[in-house]
Amino acid sequence: MKISGWRLFWMMATLEISMSIWLTLSPAMREAKQDAWISLLAAGIAGLSVTWLVSILCRRYSSQTLVEFNRHLFGKWLGPCISLFYFAAWYTVAAVILRIFSEFIQQTLFHNTPSWAISALMLAAMVYMNHRGSIEAIARFSELAGPSLILGIVLTLVFNVPNLRFHLLLPVYADSGIQSIVKGALTNASFLGESILLMMLTPSWGSRKLL
Numbered sequence: 001m002k003i004s005g006w007r008l009f010w011m012m013a014t015l016e017i018s019m020s021i022w023l024t025l026s027p028a029m030r031e032a033k034q035d036a037w038i039s040l041l042a043a044g045i046a047g048l049s050v051t052w053l054v055s056i057l058c059r060r061y062s063s064q065t066l067v068e069f070n071r072h073l074f075g076k077w078l079g080p081c082i083s084l085f086y087f088a089a090w091y092t093v094a095a096v097i098l099r100i101f102s103e104f105i106q107q108t109l110f111h112n113t114p115s116w117a118i119s120a121l122m123l124a125a126m127v128y129m130n131h132r133g134s135i136e137a138i139a140r141f142s143e144l145a146g147p148s149l150i151l152g153i154v155l156t157l158v159f160n161v162p163n164l165r166f167h168l169l170l171p172v173y174a175d176s177g178i179q180s181i182v183k184g185a186l187t188n189a190s191f192l193g194e195s196i197l198l199m200m201l202t203p204s205w206g207s208r209k210l211l
Helices: 005-060 066-074 078-108 115-159 178-205
Strands: none
Touching (some): 066 178, 078 115
16 A cells, blocks of 8 residues: 555645645635734644644654654653543544534535434445545545646636735735734644644655655
């Protein structure tokens, strides 16, 4: 079972783009208003910084998972406690994402279907994919879904060019301030920081194959 760097790219790209569009743009616009683009830029820099640090750790501890090198770095007791936060964060995020996507599908396609039924079907599909194909199946699916997602975004932007009103970005900074910009960036930065997922994938396939 192997995963190429190309497939890994589409895994991370699909995850980050979909989460950023669905869950993080509205908080940035609500907090920073017309300066939301500055918040998103700051969040992108923060995400790149986290990914850079993750890549260093993956290369240095290429034979260990996050759980293993946490124990090595922080000790027998503190290391596992830190790892628990990692798993708790992912379970929380997964629950939020499942709820949001279920409600979206219900509102757009199946108005009379209970949201719990849609969630159950989505959860069953995820369990089946993980059980039968593991990470390789997820990577192959991302390799197909990722380009389609980006193509849809590009086409949407192109068709909306006539509707762009750049003067609405003004005045820059004057109506928001640094506090609002930072608050608007926090949500997006937290999702872009999901690149820490790489620290659980590196040992199985080697840092040179992943990074």
